[in-house]
Amino acid sequence: MTDHTGDTARDNVAAHGGQGPRRGNLFARFIGATELDTRLLGMVGALALIWVGFHVYGELANGFGAFLTPRNLWNLTVQTSSIGIMACGMVLVIITRNIDLSVGSILGFCAIVMGVVQVNILPQYLGLGHPLIWIVAIICGLLVGTAIGAFHGALIAYGGIPAFIVTLGGLLVWRGAAFLVARGETISPVDPTFSLLGGGPYGSIGAAGSWIVGILGCLAVLALIAFGRRQRVRFHFPLRPVWAEAVLAALGCALVIGAVLLVNAYHWPRGIVNRYAEAEGITIPEGGLEISHGFAIPVLILLAVAIVMSVVMRMTRFGRYVYAIGGNPEAAELAGIDSRMMTVKIFAIMGFLAGLSAVVASARLNSATNALGELDELFVIAAAVIGGTSLAGGVGTIYGAILGALVMQSLQTGMVLVGFDAAMQRVVVGGVLVLAVWLDILYRRRSK
Amino acid sequence: MTRTQSQTSRQAGGTPLVELRDISIAFGGVQAVDRVSLDLYPGEVVGLLGHNGAGKSTLIKILSGAYRKDSGEILINGERAEIDSPADARRYNIETIYQTLALADNLDAASNLFLGRELTTPLGFVDDARMEAETRKILARLNPNFRKFSEPVSALSGGQRQSVAIARAVYFNAKILIMDEPTAALGVHETKMVADLIQELKAQGLGIFLISHDTREMMELCDRVSVMKNGQMIGTERVEDVTEDDILSMIIMGRNPKREAVPA
Numbered sequence: 001m002t003d004h005t006g007d008t009a010r011d012n013v014a015a016h017g018g019q020g021p022r023r024g025n026l027f028a029r030f031i032g033a034t035e036l037d038t039r040l041l042g043m044v045g046a047l048a049l050i051w052v053g054f055h056v057y058g059e060l061a062n063g064f065g066a067f068l069t070p071r072n073l074w075n076l077t078v079q080t081s082s083i084g085i086m087a088c089g090m091v092l093v094i095i096t097r098n099i100d101l102s103v104g105s106i107l108g109f110c111a112i113v114m115g116v117v118q119v120n121i122l123p124q125y126l127g128l129g130h131p132l133i134w135i136v137a138i139i140c141g142l143l144v145g146t147a148i149g150a151f152h153g154a155l156i157a158y159g160g161i162p163a164f165i166v167t168l169g170g171l172l173v174w175r176g177a178a179f180l181v182a183r184g185e186t187i188s189p190v191d192p193t194f195s196l197l198g199g200g201p202y203g204s205i206g207a208a209g210s211w212i213v214g215i216l217g218c219l220a221v222l223a224l225i226a227f228g229r230r231q232r233v234r235f236h237f238p239l240r241p242v243w244a245e246a247v248l249a250a251l252g253c254a255l256v257i258g259a260v261l262l263v264n265a266y267h268w269p270r271g272i273v274n275r276y277a278e279a280e281g282i283t284i285p286e287g288g289l290e291i292s293h294g295f296a297i298p299v300l301i302l303l304a305v306a307i308v309m310s311v312v313m314r315m316t317r318f319g320r321y322v323y324a325i326g327g328n329p330e331a332a333e334l335a336g337i338d339s340r341m342m343t344v345k346i347f348a349i350m351g352f353l354a355g356l357s358a359v360v361a362s363a364r365l366n367s368a369t370n371a372l373g374e375l376d377e378l379f380v381i382a383a384a385v386i387g388g389t390s391l392a393g394g395v396g397t398i399y400g401a402i403l404g405a406l407v408m409q410s411l412q413t414g415m416v417l418v419g420f421d422a423a424m425q426r427v428v429v430g431g432v433l434v435l436a437v438w439l440d441i442l443y444r445r446r447s448k
Numbered sequence: 449m450t451r452t453q454s455q456t457s458r459q460a461g462g463t464p465l466v467e468l469r470d471i472s473i474a475f476g477g478v479q480a481v482d483r484v485s486l487d488l489y490p491g492e493v494v495g496l497l498g499h500n501g502a503g504k505s506t507l508i509k510i511l512s513g514a515y516r517k518d519s520g521e522i523l524i525n526g527e528r529a530e531i532d533s534p535a536d537a538r539r540y541n542i543e544t545i546y547q548t549l550a551l552a553d554n555l556d557a558a559s560n561l562f563l564g565r566e567l568t569t570p571l572g573f574v575d576d577a578r579m580e581a582e583t584r585k586i587l588a589r590l591n592p593n594f595r596k597f598s599e600p601v602s603a604l605s606g607g608q609r610q611s612v613a614i615a616r617a618v619y620f621n622a623k624i625l626i627m628d629e630p631t632a633a634l635g636v637h638e639t640k641m642v643a644d645l646i647q648e649l650k651a652q653g654l655g656i657f658l659i660s661h662d663t664r665e666m667m668e669l670c671d672r673v674s675v676m677k678n679g680q681m682i683g684t685e686r687v688e689d690v691t692e693d694d695i696l697s698m699i700i701m702g703r704n705p706k707r708e709a710v711p712a
Contacts, residue, residue, distance in 0.1 A: 231577040232577070234577065235577045235581040236581075237577070237580070315573040315574055316573060316574060317566050317568070317574060320555075320559060320563070320566060320574055323554060323555060323559075324552040324555060324563055326554065327552035327553050328550070328551065328552040328553060330548070330550065331548075331549075331550035331551055331552050331560075331563070332552065332563070332564075333514075333534070334512075334514060334534050334544070334550045335550070335563040335565075336533065336534045336535035336538060336564040336565075337564055394553070394554035
């Protein structure tokens with residue numbers, strides 16, 4: 001604690017503002033002025049490497065690079081949603097030095113509950129296709145997920161049972177329960193409105209809707225930067241140079257607009273266009289009818305979850321206490337924080353998000369099976385950890401976890417596209433997880 | 449001057465700020481604190497001395513709400529106080545600087561200073577900018593060299609961490625301050641800073657419990673010293689009535705030579 005020797009060196013680093021290794025004058029100045037997280041840049045770099053790598057490999061090995069196409073990238077965003085939604089909750093769990101191995105099974109159980117409610121129970125009373133069916137089913141699923149999570153949290157906090165054991169038990173119990181509820185049957189098809197939440201041509205918001213989302217996104221980026229600057233002026237804190245603010249604003253808006261252009265560049269398959277045109281009584285013009293997908297609904301759900309959870313983590317007392325408990329449980333307790341109740345709430349949020357993930361996953365499959373979400377817990381934990389959440393507690397971000405989920409899914413998708421078989425995929429994913437954590441440990445050691 | 453003030457307040461039979469009466473607590477079969485009584489007056493510094501495991505920190509943690517006493521009572525300003533949690537203690541304006549400092553290493557100075565008592569915007573969000581501004585203000589007074597406001601406290605030196613812990617206690621207008629080994633991890637210069645601060649707070653009328661192993665330091669900083677051994681109170685003496693040797697023998701032998709020298 002009293003390491004006086006290191007102080008001057010650290011003070012010098014601090015005087016230049018920000019952390020992280022500094023190499024090359026221009027790059028260092030750019031990072032210093034924009035206050036960008038070097039770790040974040042590293043992850044974006046890794047992601048770019050994976051994407052370009054698979055694309056080039058596809059070109060060389062198969063004569064066709066399938067990765068960097070609107071179709072694949074659009075699919076990638078949809079496939080990332082389910083894991084990404086749960087990773088947002090896993091960040092909180094891991095920050096507070098716990099683990100949740102049961103999320104995949106909770107997902108499966110919630111999906112079966114929602115399936116039974118919307119296919120076997122509600123149509124008897126409301127009639128098939130009643131507009132309330134999908135809403136009631138979702139509420140049931142989310143309530144069940146939240147209740148299971150809170151129950152796990154209570155066993156951990158008040159029963160004193162380690163989270164590893166409680167959720168390992170939960171992994172088996174809820175998977176088994178999912179089988180028992182539906183006697184092992186697959187429940188399908190789900191309610192048509194419900195199935196839109198899984199994406200697909202009809203479950204996307206189209207070109208115009210995507211532009212509206214994009215414009216709102218750009219406005220949000222600008223508002224955030226302006227608000228941050230105003231706060232700093234108000235309290236006389238050091239300001240970023242104006243050019244750095246401009247670069248950040250331009251980068252943020254470019255990213256948003258790029259995403260809109262990408263999802264709008266992926267058009268509906270011809271068969272679906274023909275069926276749609278027939279149903280709506282539209283005559284297809286000479287050159288063919290091009291209908292853009294736009295953002296898929298599950299992606300927007302993930303986006304909403306990410307925004308809400310980021311606000312919770314950065315701007316509420318609850319989020320502050322999550323970090324405090326992770327950093328020093330004893331200090332949090334002495335500061336009057338009820339860490340047991342916090343644990344219950346955190347696991348309840350995790351359960352809720354597993355329920356929401358179940359909505360997306362079963363809607364996408366248009367059915368609920370008791371095997372849904374198997375091994376998801378490992379992908380979710382891997383996403384959070386690759387995204388920089390420290391298993392030692394106290395460190396982690398929502399955006400990191402989502403980037404982590406994107407990395408995991410990119411690897412998975414990329415390997416499928418270049419034709420790796422399932423066994424090889426597991427070998428690579430497992431190896432990458434260990435490698436990513438090792439790189440993270442090296443990074444943290446150096447920046448200390 | 450402050451010393452005489454507190455003495456007169458005590459001798460005039462004023463109400464003590466804190467009165468601990470017959471406090472006991474046991475952990476398993478060990479009687480960690482055994483019917484201990486102690487009081488503290490406004491503007492007074494009372495030192496607690498004793499070996500490791502004598503029960504000083506345990507006694508103090510009962511007052512700060514970290515432990516619940518088995519029996520006995522606590523009076524604040526002459527009135528019975530129920531202190532069952534750290535939050536209760538804070539309501540009575542009792543602030544504690546723990547030996548471990550009780551800082552969340554991953555959070556910055558402002559987040560630690562306001563932990564559990566965050567300033568919020570009208571919408572209920574934490575107001576980081578205002579908290580940092582307040583933190584800058586109070587640390588400018590306590591430790592003018594403090595600069596690292598946006599870094600986690602794990603990046604701070606021992607003295608800087610101590611400044612944050614002290615700032616936390618001072619900022620919230622403590623009436624009763626508990627300092628557990630406040631100078632154990634500090635250099636000469638920083639120790640002097642803490643000593644000056646104690647004098648300043650004393651002059652403002654705070655009552656301070658000070659725990660330390662350094663007998664000489666205690667003789668300088670305290671008005672009275674209490675010695676504990678094996679969970680029991682050996683005795684409480686005014687510092688001008690005893691020598692350092694007297695105190696040492698109380699700590700080591702568990703006897704009060706002062707009382708034994710005077711025939712009953």
